Amino acid sequence: MIGAIGSYGVSSYGAYGTQGFGVNASSDINLGQFNPVKLRNPDAQKPIQNPAVQLHLVPEVMQWIAKKIGERYRMKVRNSDIPFSEEELEMIYATLADIPPEHLFGVEMIVKNRSMQLSLQDAPSNVFAKTFKQNVLGAYDKDNKRIYLFEMENKAQLATVLKHEIGHAVHSYNMTYETFFAFALRTGWNVAYHEQQYIPGNTLYNLGMRKIVLSKEEALEAMTHFDWESIRQNKDRFNKYILSAPEGRQDHPAYKNPYETFACTYEKTH
Numbered sequence: 001m002i003g004a005i006g007s008y009g010v011s012s013y014g015a016y017g018t019q020g021f022g023v024n025a026s027s028d029i030n031l032g033q034f035n036p037v038k039l040r041n042p043d044a045q046k047p048i049q050n051p052a053v054q055l056h057l058v059p060e061v062m063q064w065i066a067k068k069i070g071e072r073y074r075m076k077v078r079n080s081d082i083p084f085s086e087e088e089l090e091m092i093y094a095t096l097a098d099i100p101p102e103h104l105f106g107v108e109m110i111v112k113n114r115s116m117q118l119s120l121q122d123a124p125s126n127v128f129a130k131t132f133k134q135n136v137l138g139a140y141d142k143d144n145k146r147i148y149l150f151e152m153e154n155k156a157q158l159a160t161v162l163k164h165e166i167g168h169a170v171h172s173y174n175m176t177y178e179t180f181f182a183f184a185l186r187t188g189w190n191v192a193y194h195e196q197q198y199i200p201g202n203t204l205y206n207l208g209m210r211k212i213v214l215s216k217e218e219a220l221e222a223m224t225h226f227d228w229e230s231i232r233q234n235k236d237r238f239n240k241y242i243l244s245a246p247e248g249r250q251d252h253p254a255y256k257n258p259y260e261t262f263a264c265t266y267e268k269t270h
Contacts, residue, residue: 106169167266188246191219
């Protein structure tokens, strides 16, 4: 990741729904039954120092809300270059009340920030970057278990963005690889590869590449070719297979990669 966060894990930007696109994972995988799992990356336990993000306590007049959030949900709320309003803090408290406590295992702090909002517009390839009408609304820093909330078009978006980023915390810390891969297949992702084939009747050339989509059973067998990192790029570790979004949904924000599909589904089901 860039600048302010340093080395990111899974990041995402806010409020993308999946309604009307056939994503109904809750009928296949109960999104309320995940429990914290063993960290898949030992380095994720090491906090990353971030001098570019200066954290500040919320003003004393709003400390009572921050204290309530800390006592009930075991997480800190901090300002950085811009402050949370009292209304926003109350919305955070109310939104977290609808989230199963075990789903918050991957969140230790929520930060209000503005400067990162611009730097993340051009995030490197290893960052999950989503924009909503060209605006970055939120980000999840897996390594530091931290959610960043940016300036939004309206305060009503806060709850949706917060749930979206919690969804990234859930797949980062509450799901096994096998469960997540099965989720991807059940929400329409396919495993495919390209094969060179003979094209009869072509006077210019006789060979071309044809996309071959595996059956769901074959896709499960190919699961070991992928890992948590390669899934970010929608391909396997050996460049043999690709993860292909459902037909007609390739341009929808929820189908940039399976992580976005999960976060979008999560925000709609909690």
